[in-house]
Amino acid sequence: MITPTESEDNQIVKAALMEILQQKNRLTFAEFMELALYHPKGGYYNNRSSLIGARGDFYTAPQLTPVFGELIALQLKEMWERLGQPSNFAIVEMGAGQGTLAGDILLYLKANAPQLWENLVYRIVEISPILAEAQAHRIGVLPDGADLLKHVAWVGWDEIASDSVIGCFLSNELVDAFPVHLVSVSNGKLQEIYLTQNEAGELVEETGELSTPALETYFKTLGLDIASYEEDYRTEVNLHASPWLSRVAEKLQRGYILTIDYGYEAKSRFHPRRMSGTLQCYYRHQVSHNPYLNLGNQDITAHVDFSTLLNTGVALGLTTPGLISQAEFLGGLGIGEHFVQMSASTNSPNEVLAQREALLRLISPNEMGNFKVLLQVKNAPLEPTLSGWSACV
Ligand SMILES: C[S@@+](CC[C@H](N)C(=O)[O-])C[C@H]1O[C@@H](n2cnc3c(N)ncnc32)[C@H](O)[C@@H]1O
Structure with a gap:
């Protein structure tokens, strides 16, 4: 039984989940995660x-x-230069x-790249209408917000032509x-974990056959034999990542795909010792590994398998200067100089300390410094190396 006793559930999500379970008997974890995160009203x-931030969950x-x-x-300014300063x-x-x-990038480019700024269109693809509204508000209240907003357009995926x-x-x-599928090793086979209800109406996990052969193919492509791992090994499979990248690459005529996230290459991401996978849930700055708590009110995430993004990119003809850590990326772009400038600034000592602390969190290996930064390139030169990748030279 996995129904938590103390859980602040969103009742719309809970009702929708129960209704689906009555009709369908069981859900894949990916279907559950889709509902918990993206239900149109309660997700x-x-x-x-x-x-996000102090008043949020993470x-x-x-x-x-x-x-x-x-x-x-x-x-981004350097990318524009590498592409020959297209208008x-x-x-x-x-x-x-x-x-x-978006707001920070717009402010910087307006102040520091007038030629690029003139014709710049900053498009945002956002699945959540309420967040799209918050984004417009956030940008609108910045200095010269009305002008910044003239350069921003919210678009659906299908509105960006090939x-x-x-x-x-x-x-x-x-x-x-x-959303990710949950799989496990059960009786020496790769199986899938579903969500269902027991006779008492409580939520329980149930192990069964894979819902799609794509899950088996996924590991075959990576050259990993998960079925040979220890019994009860469990992990997550993100079947959306590769189609997402294909879709993006198809829309890109010339330029770059910059993906920042936490995760690893497959050997480490699916290491046999990572027995319980990488699911992490965030609720009011508390991290848990229980996705069934706080239905619709907590974030649910799984670490990214960067090998799949790299392999997909190769199959699509994208090139890459390499996968690097966020610390290396920001180091190449001059975060060290920011550190020095900030320390010498005339702000109050407390303010300086707070800002230094924030910069440290971006590059510290125990915080976000180990995040990965993947650049994939289409019809654009890899040389000279972009500043963010100077660690690869
Ligand atoms: C963890 S938040 C990250 C937000 C922001 N990039 C940041 O760093 O603060 C994930 C964001 O992706 C959006 N999102 C999730 N799936 C999406 C999709 N398929 N298309 C567009 N936006 C999506 C969410 O609504 C949310 O805005």
Whole structure:
């Protein structure tokens, strides 16, 4: 029985879950996660706008300090230069949360790249209407917000035509939010974990045959024999990541796909010793591994398998200067200099300390420094190396 005793459930999600379970008997974990995070009314990303930051459930890098967005803006400006300063350069941010990163990038480019700024279109693809509203609000209240907003357009995936984007597709902590299947080793076989109800009406997990052969193919492609792992090994499979990348690459005519997230390459991501997988749930800054708590009111994530993104990219003809850590990426873009400048600034000592602490969290290996930064390139030169990848030279 996995129904928690103390759980602040969203009643819309709970009712929807119970109704589906009555009709269907059982759900894959991916279907459950889709419901818990993206139910149109009660799902985590659709039921309120303050999820990230002090008043929310977790921090993301842009929420810590504007320096993150400023350094990414610097990288975007360099990409524009590498592409020959096209007048129709576009930035497409996917999954923009509360709009903080977008706002910081827009402010930086307006102030520091007037020629790029003139024709810049910053497109946002956001699945959650309530977050799209929060993003517009956030950008609108920044200095010169009305002008910033003139450069921003919210678009659906299908509104971006094939082969139309010259510029950069950008995401921070998007892929870890895609629904995942849960699989386990049971009786020496790869099986899937479903969610169902027992006779007392309580939620329980149930192990059964795989819901799709794509799960077996997934590990075969990676050259991993998960069935030979120890009994009860469990892990997650993100079947959305590869189609997402294909879709993005298909829309990109010339330029870059910049993906920042936490995760590992497959050997480590699916290491036999990682017996319980990587599911993490966030509720009011508490981390748990129980996705069935706080239905619709907690974030549920799984670490990204970067090998699958790398392999998909190769199959699509994308090139890459390499997968690096966020610490290396931000180091190449000059976070060290920011540190020095900040320490020498005339702000109050407490303010300086707080800002230094935020920068440290971005690069510390125990915090976000171990996040991965993947750059994939289409019809654009790999040389000279972009500043963010100077650690690869
Ligand atoms: C963990 S939040 C990260 C937010 C932001 N990038 C940040 O770093 O603060 C995930 C974001 O991705 C959005 N999202 C999830 N799936 C999506 C999809 N398929 N298409 C567009 N946005 C999506 C969520 O609504 C949310 O805005």
